Amino acid sequence: MVNAQAATAEAEPAAPQPITRSSTNGKVLQVGPLKPSLARTLSTDYDALLLPVDESRPAFLATHGDSVNAVVTSGRTGVDAALMADLPNLGAIVHFGVGYDTTDVEVATQKGVGVSNTPDVLTDCVADTAIGLLIDTLRGFSAADRFVRAGRWPREGNVPLTRKVSGSRVGIIGLGRIGTAIADRLAGFGCDIAYHNRREIPGSRYRYATSPADLAASVDILVIAASGGKGTQQLVDRSVLKALGPEGFLINVARGSVVDETALVELLGSGGLAGAGLDVFADEPNVPAELLDLDNVVLLPHVGSGTTATRDAMEALTLQNLDEFIATGTLTTAVVQPKAVRS
Numbered sequence: 463m464v465n466a467q468a469a470t471a472e473a474e475p476a477a478p479q480p481i482t483r484s485s486t487n488g489k490v491l492q493v494g495p496l497k498p499s500l501a502r503t504l505s506t507d508y509d510a511l512l513l514p515v516d517e518s519r520p521a522f523l524a525t526h527g528d529s530v531n532a533v534v535t536s537g538r539t540g541v542d543a544a545l546m547a548d549l550p551n552l553g554a555i556v557h558f559g560v561g562y563d564t565t566d567v568e569v570a571t572q573k574g575v576g577v578s579n580t581p582d583v584l585t586d587c588v589a590d591t592a593i594g595l596l597i598d599t600l601r602g603f604s605a606a607d608r609f610v611r612a613g614r615w616p617r618e619g620n621v622p623l624t625r626k627v628s629g630s631r632v633g634i635i636g637l638g639r640i641g642t643a644i645a646d647r648l649a650g651f652g653c654d655i656a657y658h659n660r661r662e663i664p665g666s667r668y669r670y671a672t673s674p675a676d677l678a679a680s681v682d683i684l685v686i687a688a689s690g691g692k693g694t695q696q697l698v699d700r701s702v703l704k705a706l707g708p709e710g711f712l713i714n715v716a717r718g719s720v721v722d723e724t725a726l727v728e729l730l731g732s733g734g735l736a737g738a739g740l741d742v743f744a745d746e747p748n749v750p751a752e753l754l755d756l757d758n759v760v761l762l763p764h765v766g767s768g769t770t771a772t773r774d775a776m777e778a779l780t781l782q783n784l785d786e787f788i789a790t791g792t793l794t795t796a797v798v799q800p801k802a803v804r805s
């Protein structure tokens with residue numbers, strides 16, 4: 463009689479089977495670089511394709527374009543109208559990140575393609591970044607750190623005095639989830655807070671300004687927290703920056719496209735603005751060379767949501783959207799639902 467236990471023990475270990483969650487309706491396509499663990503999961507668990515960035519892209523799209531029904535991308539890359547035209551069976555564009563301004567949502571909507579992002583899970587970290595950047599910019603901590611490291615303290619003595627944050631007047635462009643989290647944090651610093659949005663928020667405890675220029679003229683610090691895209695392109699233009707004036711500071715944790723970067727660089731260099739804290743730029747990762755030597759400017763490489771916990775939560779929500787789309791045709795945190803499920 464065969465000893466069942468021994469037989470089990472001696473059996474060849476089963477080769478690990480890839481968990482393929484790819485939809486029977488089509489393939490998943492990764493567009494642009496993603497968090498390495500997310501890219502790995504897409505490849506191993508979803509058998510995802512990766513859109514080439516070299517000259518092989520047209521041939522790749524001619525071969526595989528018809529089979530793709532879900533794209534996973536980020537706000538850094540997105541899906542434009544031309545790429546959508548090469549993916550005729552696309553059903554959903556799933557973004558890692560809250561911003562989706564690089565995707566043509568209008569065209570996606572017309573074509574019935576759903577679009578999702580990862581809101582809420584990054585709100586705290588982006589708001590924390592805004593506060594850190596604001597304090598650093600007004601108090602000159604990064605510049606003071608450079609001063610100490612360069613051995614200048616013993617030779618030159620004290621650094622110049624800086625601007626007080628607590629109790630200052632702050633204007634927020636875009637009082638959405640992130641803008642509100644920034645405002646609520648600053649309320650704890652005793653700041654006087656106002657905001658500008660397309661529309662006034664009924665019942666908001668913060669003062670509404672009807673235009674970005676009116677807001678800028680009435681505050682010490684202007685914080686940009688509005689989403690990027692066509693609707694906010696250079697919303698903070700030269701006239702708004704001039705209204706902020708030589709004593710005013712600009713903080714941007716949203717998108718470089720929301721501000722006229724040329725005017726910003728000119729005004730920072732010529733004393734037209736007191737300073738700026740920038741986590742985002744018009745042409746990332748390129749930063750205007752004129753800013754690199756200015757001590758009244760703090761420059762960050764788009765780190766707003768960049769903590770392990772938040773990026774893991776963004777990854778989980780990205781995959782939740784993809785799984786839900788594959789299983790049911792709907793998106794968990796939809797900007798626009800796929801047409802098949804729109805009411």
Ligand code: 8YV
Nearest residue numbers: 536537538559560561766767
């Ligand atoms: C993202 C961002 O982490 O979510 C966004 O819109 O700007 C960032 O915080 C980054 O863009 C992901 O690629």
